Amino acid sequence: MRELFLILSLLLPPSSQPLVVQQNNQVIDCQAEGRPVIVGNGSETGIVVQGKTGVIIQNCTVKGFDLGLLVADSSDVIVRNSDFSGNHVDDNSILDLGGWAPKGGMMFHNVTNSVIQNVTARGNVQGIQIVQGGNNTLRGSDASNNRGWGIRLLNSTGNRVEDNVASYNNRSCPEWGRNAGCESAGIVLVNSDNTTVVGNTANFSGDGIYQGNTPDRASHNNAFYWNTLNDNVANGIEATFSHDNRFIGNELQRNNYAFWLGYASWALVSGNYTNDNRVMDCRAEHSNNIVVEDNTFADCPQ
Numbered sequence: 001m002r003e004l005f006l007i008l009s010l011l012l013p014p015s016s017q018p019l020v021v022q023q024n025n026q027v028i029d030c031q032a033e034g035r036p037v038i039v040g041n042g043s044e045t046g047i048v049v050q051g052k053t054g055v056i057i058q059n060c061t062v063k064g065f066d067l068g069l070l071v072a073d074s075s076d077v078i079v080r081n082s083d084f085s086g087n088h089v090d091d092n093s094i095l096d097l098g099g100w101a102p103k104g105g106m107m108f109h110n111v112t113n114s115v116i117q118n119v120t121a122r123g124n125v126q127g128i129q130i131v132q133g134g135n136n137t138l139r140g141s142d143a144s145n146n147r148g149w150g151i152r153l154l155n156s157t158g159n160r161v162e163d164n165v166a167s168y169n170n171r172s173c174p175e176w177g178r179n180a181g182c183e184s185a186g187i188v189l190v191n192s193d194n195t196t197v198v199g200n201t202a203n204f205s206g207d208g209i210y211q212g213n214t215p216d217r218a219s220h221n222n223a224f225y226w227n228t229l230n231d232n233v234a235n236g237i238e239a240t241f242s243h244d245n246r247f248i249g250n251e252l253q254r255n256n257y258a259f260w261l262g263y264a265s266w267a268l269v270s271g272n273y274t275n276d277n278r279v280m281d282c283r284a285e286h287s288n289n290i291v292v293e294d295n296t297f298a299d300c301p302q
Contacts, residue, residue, distance in 0.1 A: 016038070016039055016040070016041070017038070018038070018040070018044050018045060018046055018047070018048065018065070019038065019046065019047045019048070020047075020048045020050075021047070021048065021049045021050075021052055021055055021057075023052070024052050024053050024054050024055070025053070025054035025055070026052070026054075026055050026056075027055075027056045027058070028047070028055070028056065028057045028058070028060070029056075029058050029059050029060075030058075030059050030060035030061070030082075031058075031059035031060075032059065036059065036060070036061055037061045037062075037063075038060065038061070038062045038063075039063055039064045040062075040063070040064035040065035040066075040087075041064065042064060042065070042066070042088075043065070043066050044065055044066060045065055045066060045067045045068070045069070045070045046062035046063075046064075046065040046067070046068045046069060046084075046087070047060065047062055047068070047069045047070070048069075048070050048072075049069075049070070049071040049072070049074055049077060050070075050072050050073060050074070051072070051073045051074060052074045052077070053074060053075045053076050053077075054076050054077070055071075055074065055076075055077045055078075056077070056078045056079075056080075057069065057071075057077070057078070057079045057080070057082060058078075058079075058080050058081050058082060059081050059082060060082040060083070061082065061083040062082070062083070062084050062087070063083075063084075063085060063086035063087060064086060064087065065087050065088070066087065066088045066102075066103055067087060067088065067102055067103055067104060067105075067106070067107060068084030068085075068087040068104070068105050068106050068121070068124075069082075069084055069105070069106035069107070070102065070106070070107050070109065071106075071107070071108050071109070071111050071114070072107075072108075072109040072110055072111070073109070073110045073111075074110075074111050074114070075111065075112045075113050075114065076113050076114060077108075077111060077114040077115075078114065078115045078117070079106070079114075079115070079116045079117070079119060080115070080116075080117040080118050080119065081117075081118050081119075082118075082119055082120075083119070083120040083121075084105035084106045084119065084120070084121045084124070084127075084128075085105065085120055085121055085122040085123045085124065086122075086123045086124070087103070087104055087105055087123075087124045088103040088104055088124060088125055089104070089123060089124050089125045089146075089147050090125050090147065091125075091147045091171060091172050092172050092173060092174065093173055093174075093182070094173045094175065094182050094183050095148050095149070095171065095182065095183045095184065096183075097183055097188060097190050097210070097213055097217060098154065098190045098191070098217050101125070101126060101129070101148075103124075103125055103126065104121070104124035104125045104126035104127060104129070104146065104148070105121030105122075105124040105126060105127045105128055105143070105146070106119065106121055106127075106128055106129070107126075107128075107129040107130075107131060108129065108130045108131065108133050108136060109131045109132060109133070110131070110132045110133060111130070111133045111136060112133060112134050112135050112136065113135050113136070114133075114136045114137075115136065115137050115138075115139070116128060116136070116137070116138045116139070116141060117137075117138075117139050117140050117141065118140045118141060119141040119142075120141065120142045120143075121141070121142070121143045121146070121150075122142065122143070122144055122145045122146065123145055123146065124146050124147075124148075125146060125147050125148045126146060126148050126149045126150075126152060127143030127144070127146045127149065127150045127151060127166065127169070128141060128143045128150070128151050128152075129149075129151075129152045129153075129154065130152070130153045130154070130156050130159060131152075131153075131154045131155060131156065132154070132155045132156060133153075133156045133159065134156060134157050134158045134159065135158050135159065136156075136159045136160070137159070137160045137162070138151065138159070138160070138161050138162070138164060139160075139161075139162045139163050139164065140162075140163050140164065141164045141165075142164070142165045142166075143164060143165070143166045143169070143186075144165055144166060144167045144168050144169065145167075145168045145169070146169045147169075147170070147171050147172075147184070148169065148171055148183075148184050149169060149184060149185055149186075149187075149188045150164075150166030150167070150169040150185070150186045150187060150202065150205065151164060151166050151186070151187045151188065152187075152188040152189075152190070153188065153189050153190065153192040153195060153219075154188075154190045154191065154192065155190070155191050155192065156192045156195075157192060157193045157194050157195070158193075158194045158195070159192070159195050159196075160195070160196045160198075161187065161195065161196070161197045161198070161200060162196070162197075162198045162199050162200065163198075163199045163200065164187075164200045164201075165200070165201045165202075166186035166187050166200060166201070166202045166205070167186060167201060167202060167203040167204050167205060168203070168204045168205060169184050169185060169186050169202075169205040169206065170184050170204070170205055170206055170233065171183070171184035171206060179233070180206075180233065181205075181206030181207070181233040181234050182206065183206065183210075183213075184205060184206035184207075185202070185205055185206050185207040185208065185209065185210035186200075186201075186202025186203070186205040186207070186208050186209065186229075186232075187200060187202050187208070187209045187210070188209075188210045188211070189209070189210075189211040189212075189219040189222065190211075190212075190217045190219065191216070191217050191218070191219060192219045192222075193219055193220045193221050193222065194220075194221050194222065195219065195222045195223075196222070196223045196225070197209065197222065197223065197224045197225070197227060198223070198224075198225040198226055198227070199225070199226050199227065200227045200228070201227070201228045201229075202227065202228070202229050202232070203228065203229065203230045203231050203232065204230075204231045204232065205232050205233070206232065206233050206234055207232055207233075207234050207235045207236070207237070207238050208227070208229030208230070208232045208235070208236045208237060208252070208255070209224065209227065209229060209236070209237045209238070209239075210235075210238050211237070211238060211239040211240075211242060211245075212238065212239055212240040212241050212242055213238075213240055213241075214240075214241065215241045215263075217241075218239075218240065218241035218242040218243075219239075219242055219245075220242055220243050220244050220245065221243075221244045221245065222242075222245045222246070223245075223246045223248070224237065224245070224246065224247045224248070224250060225246075225248050225249055225250070226248075226249045226250065227250045227251070228250070228251045229250060229251065229252045229255070229258075230251065230252065230253040230254055230255070231253070231254045231255070232255045232256075233255075233256070234255065234256050234257070234260075235255055235256060235257045235258070235259070235260045236250070236252030236253075236255040236257070236258045236259065236274075236277070237250070237252065237258070237259050237260070238257075238259075238260040238261075239259075239260070239261055239264055239267070240260065240261070240262045240263055240264065241262075241263045241264065242261075242264050242265075242267070243264065243265040243266045243267070244265075244266045244267070245264070245267050245268075246267070246268045246270075247259065247267065247268065247269045247270070247272060248268070248270050248271055248272070249270075249271045249272065250272045250273070251272070251273045251274075252272060252273070252274045252277065252281075253273075253274065253275045253276055253277065254275070254276050254277060254278070255277050255278070256277065256278050256279050257277060257279055257280050257281070257282070257283055258272070258274040258277045258280075258281045258282060258297075259272075259281065259282040259283070259284075259300065260283055260284075261282070261283070261284035261287055261290060261300060262283070262284060262285040262286060262287065263285070263286045263287060264284060264287045264290065265287060265288045265289050265290075266288075266289045266290075267284075267287075267289075267290050267291070268291045268293075269282065269290065269291065269292045269293070269295060269300060270291070270292075270293045270294055270295065271293075271294045271295065272295045272296070273295075273296050274295065274296050274297055275296065281295075281296070281297035281300075282295075282297055282299070282300035282301075283300065283301060284300045284301070284302055285302055286302065287300075287302055
């Protein structure tokens, strides 16, 4: 089936017209509709789903737009087997972790009870974003090689991020230089509580997982299980100002810090494997009630 899709992509001319979904329960199958590739001119949004329920987007390649896909004010949407690479990209400045940034690969905005599966979003400024959404699942996708964030959850709660790859998400800025991190990360959580982040790989980025950075942007009661977070510029996991988070069974090698838990409280750090981190395996300045057990390091000093 994949071979047939590649052959059709070569034979059929790309479409240049953005696509707007018109009704509920509509299936948009770009391959079946004869336009497997939609190419923009550097502006607009490639596919828009606004105020709909039950929509399925599949087998689409969307590139060359300001934003590849926007799903907004919708529910019970499935986006699968599609590629939103090569849309808006910029570099050489510091990103605002909590800012409105509707650019790059794809965005869910105010979307609930929906699924993103087997999506590729590479070579953008952001890969995949969930903003003000709840009870969504993002699984089996590739959000690597972006110049900012691979995956960002902003002001969202109760979502699940599982078995994705979000590596080589790095950024440059005048303050710190080329590929210096500059607030980039594989996976970012901003004011996003009750999130499960399990089985993901986020290597060679600014941070592997970046959660928090100010008290009003912290994310609480989250579970980070069995993620691989190696070779990042700054931290494997940063979770500042947060409370009631659980970090269990993760691998964190060759970062500056494996864990940075400044001002955190009531965290469980258990069964994690760390090795050869450049500064320290775990640091938790001004923290309280941090439980550290059964890791390859013995303590997480304040």
